[in-house]
Amino acid sequence: MSLHIGVDVGGTKVLAAEVEADGTVRRTARRATPGRRVDAALVEQALTEAVAEVAGGRPVDGVGLAAAGFVDAARERVVFAPHLPWQGDDVRRRLAERWGTTVALDNDANCAALAESALGAAVGVEDFLLVTMGTGIGGAVLLGGRVRRGRNGMAGEFGHTQVVPDGRPCECGGAGCWEQYASGNALVRHARSRLGQEPTVLEGLCGGDPDALVGPMVTEAAAGGDAVALAAFASVGDWLGVGIANLVASFDPPLVVVGGGVSAAGDLLLEPARRALARSLVGAPHRSLPPVVRARFGPEAGVVGGALLVRGR
Amino acid sequence: MSLHIGVDVGGTKVLAAEVEADGTVRRTARRATPGRRVDAALVEQALTEAVAEVAGGRPVDGVGLAAAGFVDAARERVVFAPHLPWQGDDVRRRLAERWGTTVALDNDANCAALAESALGAAVGVEDFLLVTMGTGIGGAVLLGGRVRRGRNGMAGEFGHTQVVPDGRPCECGGAGCWEQYASGNALVRHARSRLGQEPTVLEGLCGGDPDALVGPMVTEAAAGGDAVALAAFASVGDWLGVGIANLVASFDPPLVVVGGGVSAAGDLLLEPARRALARSLVGAPHRSLPPVVRARFGPEAGVVGGALLVRGR
């Protein structure tokens, strides 16, 4: 039986997993990401350990890396990543030589799109957009059943389209980027700003410390009907829908899949997004609106997609 | 010799032309567009007259219609058009029967993209975006050498992506649409708001009547160094670049072509747009910026593209 390993190289953690052809995740291994300002060798050492732990001595048929960063069009290099030390060097080839196996590389949103396309919410759909809502926003464009990477491999960077002139500053150096208004960070910021102003179960969940508030607490509170948490989802969901309307105006896709950590909230997030889409999209009464559905794969989208990437190579 | 006729069905006028295979425009005929609230038969009568005038009794091998409106994915119908009376009826087939010849239909921006792709600024480029800046903004997406129309045939409606929350109301029913800030209308509005406040040659050009001010006057004044006209181009060009940055973040194309009436101003418009693109695009230092170039075809883009459409059918 063949052994294909997907590795999600995120800004805070590395997750490696054996993934079967049908997407079943078997053995997993985790490491903390050493950070951005360290030597790249430290990150690669963490990857090597995680892959070895999953392999457990078995021969490896291929490793697929899903990296949180800009991957070049040839899928050989991480050109730039806000949370990783790679800066354009030929990381795919180097790791393939080090590990003595086939290695494939793509950015994490593209890998997630591959997983949804082959095994998830977009099976049988040739064209769709994926929007991943985690700390920020990632994205991928599928046309004719293929991920479209663009000239530089940077297509799908929806999170950094400007939606508010002179708006909130963004880590990318811009201002008013979509992900400043529709993301896990935006969700938490919104909820945090209400603490101490309105009664909310979030006070208890975060122990009264606004800095301890994290996204899953807001989801939990919203699911229980907490007004402050629901207002945060209403705001973030509305912005999600406005941004999706912009994408639909440009691409006119038959389907939009929403993944990433915040999508675990399901309709708490997607219902306001669908309403905003219907309200904002040009010519809405004269067209079929694309369904906006939740991704099948949550935190494992990267490893599943990574494994599919190297299987399909 | 074969006779292919392109017809540009615009909101104010109909232009029909014999177009040779190399894009050369021969005989042309014009009619006023009867308007939106008239019977569709009046518009079709105007088209019939214009086509007959161009044909001059010769047999016609095909007519390609470039329509200012939403054309369905099958390219049979004008689903909706702000300035035309067609509302979803099967106009292509009806005219083909009436004229006894092959008829092809697409929206005007898609036709213009075809012209630029085959004979204009994008020859030899498989993937590019076209942005047409006239009264409003139109657009087209080319990937793999083909115009991508999307599920409803409405891909490329860039002009109605929202760039200012709660912004200027748009004819589409939305608010803050890109074309409210980057278009011929926006150019004239900007210049008009300065009349009587700062010295400008525009006062003379429009005879002191702000309502008589039109885009070409602003272009002429800007070319002559008029500060008010230059400021109008700086504003509109900046917004053009901000919107292009949003498109490039999403599509990562190797080329952006700018057509439409305002593009006649050339670098007066494109230079501020390029600066804004370089300033606004995510990851600009880590990527190749796409060239932003002027379209080859100006007011004849529709008829040339229409004729190409029916030739290629």
Next chain:
Amino acid sequence: MSLHIGVDVGGTKVLAAEVEADGTVRRTARRATPGRRVDAALVEQALTEAVAEVAGGRPVDGVGLAAAGFVDAARERVVFAPHLPWQGDDVRRRLAERWGTTVALDNDANCAALAESALGAAVGVEDFLLVTMGTGIGGAVLLGGRVRRGRNGMAGEFGHTQVVPDGRPCECGGAGCWEQYASGNALVRHARSRLGQEPTVLEGLCGGDPDALVGPMVTEAAAGGDAVALAAFASVGDWLGVGIANLVASFDPPLVVVGGGVSAAGDLLLEPARRALARSLVGAPHRSLPPVVRARFGPEAGVVGGALLVRGR
């Protein structure tokens, strides 16, 4: 017994009334306002008739005019009014001569502030701001028990402070003015945009015709719990509170009174405004927030204030 008449000269109608010293309104008379593009004599004729009707032959001790327009600092002239034909001529003196009695003049918001100060929601409060929310927004500043008119008599034009850069165009020639987001017009626009998209009793109230929808219908529907109407009040109330926060940051008043037609909705409007004020105001935890209360006088604020004006002269 003395006879003092207040006259509210609005954009659509003239209301004259005998007003007693305690604010009780006795006989009233109404006329349609002849419009802006007519001869001023027509408006003055309508005023004369209405005053005569109220007087019914009795001698008049004074008439106070509350005009919907900019009144000069000396309170002699209507400098400019969007819906009245007066353009800077000496209207107070002319009418005093014509009627052979004392005539006083001020703008309608200042008159309303006088009414609230002497007999209404601000009795006993030396300093307060009045915000009147009708078709647009008017305002008045009271300090030390006196209406402050400013250098040109134009203080209190809060409705035309810019709250959205590049925002909705305003009748004043500006863009993004507060009254475009917080006014009766904004309320109706918000509700109208949802018709046909979500179930709402407003469909029935306006007979399915969006153009027939008016503010009181939205108030009625909101009072009955209609979600679309409540969302319209939530939006307009939120913007009301944001604008009040701006005023409080500048003036730090002990009281804010909200009048005008929309204030008839009471807490439907004021509760979201209070929440937005608490959220938006700088240093809110370190200061006393001013109460935001509803004006006592509704549609009669102008005539009561006008009569007080001439009594106090």
Next chain:
Amino acid sequence: MSLHIGVDVGGTKVLAAEVEADGTVRRTARRATPGRRVDAALVEQALTEAVAEVAGGRPVDGVGLAAAGFVDAARERVVFAPHLPWQGDDVRRRLAERWGTTVALDNDANCAALAESALGAAVGVEDFLLVTMGTGIGGAVLLGGRVRRGRNGMAGEFGHTQVVPDGRPCECGGAGCWEQYASGNALVRHARSRLGQEPTVLEGLCGGDPDALVGPMVTEAAAGGDAVALAAFASVGDWLGVGIANLVASFDPPLVVVGGGVSAAGDLLLEPARRALARSLVGAPHRSLPPVVRARFGPEAGVVGGALLVRGR
């Protein structure tokens, strides 16, 4: 001869000075401000030393404190200050007892307004607004020759009126505050964002290190005609004028005085502000626009105003 000392208690430094009745500044002493998270006693020790140094053993007739923070309406306490450790305690009385002399207290913008009113740009003008543009924006309201402090002593906090919905986050906890767009910080941010993108003498002035760029370098470069620096002043000046238009719509004052560090740039800042005021102010053609003039007192406005405060007590 009497000895009155003004003390400017700023976020980064303490400046004490002997000030004569005509505003002449004699002996001065400086100390660094110990910071916000220290014991208040450390700040008071620094003040005591600076006052003693200026006094040089002479008996002191009074000390006036101009503090960078919210001062209560009774002028006894610093209620809240972003950069000082005082948090509502009775600082005026405590220092008066410690120093055995008369002590007066007000916030720095109010003191500056007093200086301009008595001896500066507003001599002879009973009503005016002061806008101080330094790191942020401060403000003061003068009516009838008196500083108006409002209910909580917080009138004039113009810098924290919201001008961009969902805009740049502000240290005050809000978002889109005016001072995020019109201040020394905004000036430097604007210039910094262009470094490395366009040729500018600022590269040399800051030694190529964007973090070393400070406001006076931008002023120097703009005075020499540098395009990047001029663009920064154009942006900040434009926002200054837009905000002043909002204040003028509300207050209709006969004069606006602009002080603070950035005002040293004079017309480089004020000319774009005046243009934006004329463009943005409601009813501009029907009214007298207030002159927008530079304050007489620059960095010494606080000590001069502080000394006047205690002289006038």
